[in-house]
Amino acid sequence: TALIVEDEIFVALDLERILTEAGYRVAAIAADRETALAAAEHCEFAFVDVNLRDGPSGPSIARAIARQHGVKVVFVTANPTQIEGAPAVGFVRKPFSERAIRA
Numbered sequence: 001t002a003l004i005v006e007d008e009i010f011v012a013l014d015l016e017r018i019l020t021e022a023g024y025r026v027a028a029i030a031a032d033r034e035t036a037l038a039a040a041e042h043c044e045f046a047f048v049d050v051n052l053r054d055g056p057s058g059p060s061i062a063r064a065i066a067r068q069h070g071v072k073v074v075f076v077t078a079n080p081t082q083i084e085g086a087p088a089v090g091f092v093r094k095p096f097s098e099r100a101i102r103a
Contacts, residue, residue: 003039003046003071005061007031007053011094015047015076018101033057033064040065045072047092047101050082059086076101 002024006012012029019026028039032054040046046065050058058075059082065071066087075083075091083091092100 001025001027001043003027003036003043003065004029005031005036005046005048005052005058006076007049007051011049011076015101018098019047022102033061036061037064037068040069040071043069043071045074045089047074047076048088050075050077050079056082059083062086062088 002019004012004015004026016026027043030036030039032052048058048062050056052058062073063086066073073088075088076094076096077091078094080091080093
């Protein structure tokens, strides 16, 4: 089960489509920290943007959901230098391809 943490709705919907077509279930799309933390409990992995509606909160969200729920994080960002020190299994650079998300 996936969590998408992204405030750009068209990007979030594209991620949701890619994941759903690949056979995954998307539990929620969150545009800010509060929504992401509330939705993370039953998720196995999350695609997290760095800069969200409430600022550059992606890295702190990643730390919280990894620590509290064991969620594996993949950052999807145009700013990979901003993820230094945040727990992640990797990152995908925006703009992304469907192939990169599936990998």
